[in-house]
Amino acid sequence: MKRSITVRLVAMFALAALLIFSLIGSALYGVLQRELARHQQDELNTRFLDTRYMIGHNGDPARWPRVQTKLETLTPADGSIRYWVLSDDPRFQYGKGLADVEQLDRNPNGMGIMSLRGREYPLHTMIGTIEPFQERPAVRLIVAVDAAPYMHTLHAFMIALVGLSLLGVLLVMLLGYWIAQVGLRPLKQLSSAAQSLGPKTLSQRLQISPLPGELSDLTIAFNGVLERMEGAYNQLEAFNADVAHELRTPLANLIGETQVALSRQRTAPQFEEVLQSNLEELERLRSIINDMLFLARADQGEAATSLVRTSIAQEVGKTVEFFEFLLDDSKMTVKVAGDVSAEASIETSLFKRAMSNLLHNAIQHSSPGAAIAVTITQEPEAIRIAVSNPGKPISDNHLPRLFDRFYRVDAARNDKDQSQLHGHGLGLAIVKAIAKMHGGGVFADSTDGTTTIGFSIPASHATMP
Template sequence: MKRAITRRLAGMFALAALAAYSLVGAVLYQVLDRELTAHQDDELRANLQNTAYSIAHVADAERWARVQTRMDAMTPADGRVRFWVLSDDPRFQYGKGLDAFERFSQEGDGAGRIVLPENHEGFRTLSQHIAPLGDRPAVRLIAGIATAPFAHTLRKFLSALVVVGLGATVLVTLLGYWVARVGLRPLVQLSNEAQGLRPRLLSQRLPTADLPAELSDLAQAFNGALGRLEEAYQQLEAFNADVAHELRTPLANLIGGTQVALSRERSAPEFQEALQSNLEELERLRSIVNDMLFLARADQGEAATGLVDTCVADEVAKTIEFFEFVLDEGGGTVDTEGDREARAPLDTALFRRALSNLLQNAIQHAPPGSRLAVAITPRDGALWVAVRNPGAPIAPEHLPRLFDRFYRVDPARHDSGGHHGHGLGLAIVKAVARMHGGSVAADSQGGTTTIAFSVALGA
């Protein structure tokens, strides 16, 4: 992968350099072309003016011979500059290849171009009409300069541009490749460090001290992901251990009770008693499995459906009524406080399940004859339902983890009775709150523990 990135960067350097050199070369070529053309025009204009002045003062054939001699002197041996005089009188004609001027093309302002048989690249020309004087009729003076030397200069310049541009592009490509390799070296080192990570060494982290700022941010983000992965892995291990522990107890009870029942001959009532005990353990197993399936669906983002605008106090009253027998047996009472008219969109079955878990938890941890309370409080776009009970205080370090699965403040205490004695009750409360767009909270001070959950009023 690093080679591909290096080559890609080198290729980008090459394309950028080629584009830059091509643009600069095109501009320089156009500038040189304009300068050479301007030089040709200046030279043509000077020759044309000087010669036209001489011809304009010639009135007879005798003096015309002197003008021809002067034009011969102004014509160099290589024929780069030439003159032609066109006239109806053959005595006042001048120049080689006059027949070609039958195809002579003239542009505006006396500018033109002509191609002679011996010169395929042709001449750039300027012409001027000269009025008659004496015996001399009106003539047309044409001054021409060969374009071949200038075209040759342009070709040489273009060839030099191409060679220099390609050479510079190759050089920039090589330098770009080297720069990319040097620049990506920290990334290679970071990749090597990442490859050295092992599943059994989840505490390993990538070094960030000597990395560039961009890679340092990447390494820190990666280390953060490793930290979250380590935490999730540890939670998963603890969760698996807790699940195994919770399932092991009822399974052991089932196996033990069955073995005792089968150890000797027993009467039908004795077998019925053993089956009844096994049924209780099977019900507990089913409860654990159902709760785990519910939490798994909640973890996948499942939201509460079939929401109905409901009076929350009515649902609280119905849930408390369900616990009347347990409360009477322990001598406890439950008061409802707060806004009795508050309404919220609820899945009533899930709401009662969450509140039942809170009430059961409060009853289990409150002294006999305690006075419990359920408070209904709208706040910040949510409706909070809090259950208070007197009891032993909970240390602050335990409060954030009360809603974790299988978490117990006292690991030595194992309540094997009850529907939610396996440690998933408060986890289900948190799941129900999340499914209603709410959250959970816990507080313990002054001998009173308060555990609450909320539902969104706009859910």
């Protein structure tokens, strides 16, 4: 199930609003509760002081009925305010249900709470002792205020607060949905533009100028991905075309020679000659396929594993010896120079293959009698093995692509017949793959009539001489 950003934003808006309203509501509820309690205390204190003054100045039993009448007048019909006067002398008592009150009266003087039978809410009370006066002994005065009105007020406030908070959350959700829709509109436009891209429109790029800053970085990164994808797609198309071209030539030769051989009666030696020619083409096909499989394994991250610590110059010398006859035929020489004492941990078979491809490339693009130089350079971070040969210069726009598969510079540089050297455009690509398998890299330079191509091995595989 897809998770919508709009829904998530609305949910977060709602949670934030609910939290804020809850905090504000709790604060308001606490303030109202304290104010109502203070109002009760003020009312109790005022009534208690007035009543105590009236009783405190009345000590004549004959005048006590007037006090009782006054207290009855002060008592509302709903009983929300109650008065009791407790005394050992029955002549100076007042209040309904005195017996129950006397049993419940255990609180000391001051503010208190009293619960009576038949009442839903307790009474908030103020109790005090009035000193004796004339014939009246000391009495206890209790003034009580029913908490029901205050509790009803708090309850109504709570209901209103919850209702308004839920309504506020709903409004915030609706407003948040609208804000999210407006805010995500550039993202939807960006998504629509991205969906319109296809293999035939890889050169198209997403517009950055109308987008907000947060999406500009994403768009720049996406355009970078498109640029790399376009390059890879174009390279893949060219690669497919090159593969088809490289395979088509030997296949066409095989088919053509076979058709000619079958067109009329041939002798056994003639068929043997045809088969020998076909075998050469088949060997070429096998070489191309094996090289492509090797490059595929390298692309999948295969690394050199059978590492052996050996002398780099020694391995270069062995590879040069392999080309001895070809060099003699072309009257070319190869000189190994530089840090000949450098050692590294390498997979010798891969190293020789890379060196063979570099020497093969140098011989192929050099004139007869040329001097080829192999230079070994020990650096702090790597050992560099460079093969240099004299020849026509290579322009800077070709140098970065020399290690691409099936890539060849202008045919005018090629002083020898391709078929003679069995080249099929994968030699330098294999050099790059072998360098990568060892954790190194490749380099190329062409200046002053000398072309230098080589690879490096990281210092982690090397030993300083």
